[in-house]
Amino acid sequence: MSGGAAGLFVLVFFAPLAFVYGRAVARSIAARRRAGGASALALGLPKLVLPGLVGAALAYRLFVHDAARSTGWRVLDTGLALVDTLGGLALILFFLSVPFVMGRFFGVAAAVLGYFAGGGSSGLRDGADGGMPAVSPKAGGEEGDGVIMAGKLTIAIDGPAAAGKGTLARRLSAHYGLPYLDTGLLYRAVGRGAAAAGIDLDDPVAAGRIALALTPSALDDGTLRGHEAGELASRVAAHPPVRAALDAFQRAFAARPEGAVLDGRDIGTVIAPEAEVKIFVTASPEVRARRRTDELAAKGRGVDYERILAEVRARDARDAGRSVAPLKPAPDAHLLDTSEMDIDAAFRAACELIDRFLSGRNGG
Numbered sequence: 001m002s003g004g005a006a007g008l009f010v011l012v013f014f015a016p017l018a019f020v021y022g023r024a025v026a027r028s029i030a031a032r033r034r035a036g037g038a039s040a041l042a043l044g045l046p047k048l049v050l051p052g053l054v055g056a057a058l059a060y061r062l063f064v065h066d067a068a069r070s071t072g073w074r075v076l077d078t079g080l081a082l083v084d085t086l087g088g089l090a091l092i093l094f095f096l097s098v099p100f101v102m103g104r105f106f107g108v109a110a111a112v113l114g115y116f117a118g119g120g121s122s123g124l125r126d127g128a129d130g131g132m133p134a135v136s137p138k139a140g141g142e143e144g145d146g147v148i149m150a151g152k153l154t155i156a157i158d159g160p161a162a163a164g165k166g167t168l169a170r171r172l173s174a175h176y177g178l179p180y181l182d183t184g185l186l187y188r189a190v191g192r193g194a195a196a197a198g199i200d201l202d203d204p205v206a207a208g209r210i211a212l213a214l215t216p217s218a219l220d221d222g223t224l225r226g227h228e229a230g231e232l233a234s235r236v237a238a239h240p241p242v243r244a245a246l247d248a249f250q251r252a253f254a255a256r257p258e259g260a261v262l263d264g265r266d267i268g269t270v271i272a273p274e275a276e277v278k279i280f281v282t283a284s285p286e287v288r289a290r291r292r293t294d295e296l297a298a299k300g301r302g303v304d305y306e307r308i309l310a311e312v313r314a315r316d317a318r319d320a321g322r323s324v325a326p327l328k329p330a331p332d333a334h335l336l337d338t339s340e341m342d343i344d345a346a347f348r349a350a351c352e353l354i355d356r357f358l359s360g361r362n363g364g
């Protein structure tokens with residue numbers, strides 16, 4: 001076998017091992033990036049120095065060695081001989097060095113492109129990460145309504161209770177063919193889990209433990225969307241350990257290569273500050289309470305508008321007043337006040353904002 005063919009064989013043979021190692025490198029860069037804020041490229045480049053040198057020596061040995069002739073320059077010839085010897089040594093150790101070199105390059109490239117960004121702090125894993133299935137990987141299994149997009153599009157929707165975030169987010173997800181994550185559902189599952197376990201909802205450590213143990217099956221409970229689970233959610237959501245435990249899953253979802261739609265309270269400010277489009281949906285407390293009352297009445301629940309209004313106000317105050325990730329618009333969010341808009345009008349207004357962004361990006 002020629003040197004080139006042997007080299008190709010070695011690369012293909014070690015590709016699976018390099019993939020596994022590279023994925024670990026990408027995850028570690030993603031975790032450090034979240035902790036320190038530096039870019040994936042800045043964190044990844046130093047990791048390429050040693051594998052770069054070893055890789056160059058290996059490549060020289062595998063692909064150039066046979067063809068190498070004297071250049072007539074003594075210093076250069078000595079240098080190349082040294083490189084050749086180093087490559088030979090690396091070849092001897094190739095069981096270690098080839099997957100290491102390939103894996104490092106693959107891992108840094110994956111981290112820069114945003115793959116494998118999940119840090120794995122809770123039992124939840126984003127399906128894009130090769131782990132457990134995502135909450136809603138596709139918009140109800142539909143393709144987008146004929147919208148073809150080039151490049152990532154993450155849409156962050158935030159706003160107070162009953163503002164219409166979920167209604168809008170689901171329609172945008174279907175329209176643009178993006179996966180959707182209702183982040184409130186995560187906090188609802190933790191609140192419900194904490195109540196079921198009989199722990200004190202104001203105990204941050206105990207609630208944090210429930211969040212760490214959360215698995216996707218806990219999200220299947222249809223009653224989580226109810227009013228009571230919302231109140232429990234709002235209480236446990238104020239605890240830093242709870243938010244920290246749910247952080248990696250949400251960030252990984254937002255960082256999917258194609259993008260995603262997420263709705264919640266801190267998507268534009270904390271979870272996906274790099275989102276391409278951020279919308280802060282709001283409406284007056286009276287309008288929101290009216291919508292919620294009508295929604296519950298339509299389900300046959302006897303509800304009192306004044307009580308719902310008081311609860312909406314109390315939830316707003318708790319969500320906006322907490323010290324971690326409070327409800328507030330990101331500085332670059334578009335405000336969408338739907339007090340005077342029906343669902344279709346709110347959807348059209350959001351699409352206008354998003355389409356304007358897309359056409360600007362495409363140079364249109």
Ligand SMILES: Nc1ncnc2c1ncn2[C@@H]1O[C@H](COP(=O)(O)OP(=O)(O)OP(=O)(O)O)[C@@H](O)[C@H]1O
Binds near residue numbers: 295
């Ligand atoms: N623009 C709108 N006009 C009229 N009704 C609306 C509008 N947007 C949403 N609704 C209705 O208001 C109710 C609350 O909407 P939705 O559940 O989407 O709000 P949300 O912000 O996701 O609430 P939560 O904070 O509980 O997650 C639903 O009954 C929905 O159909």
Ligand SMILES: Nc1ccn([C@H]2C[C@H](O)[C@@H](COP(=O)(O)O)O2)c(=O)n1
Binds near residue numbers: 263264
């Ligand atoms: N990103 C999020 C999402 C939700 N919460 C908390 C605060 C809410 O009152 C509660 C329920 O959310 P909903 O389902 O009504 O959107 O969960 C949060 O703190 N951060």
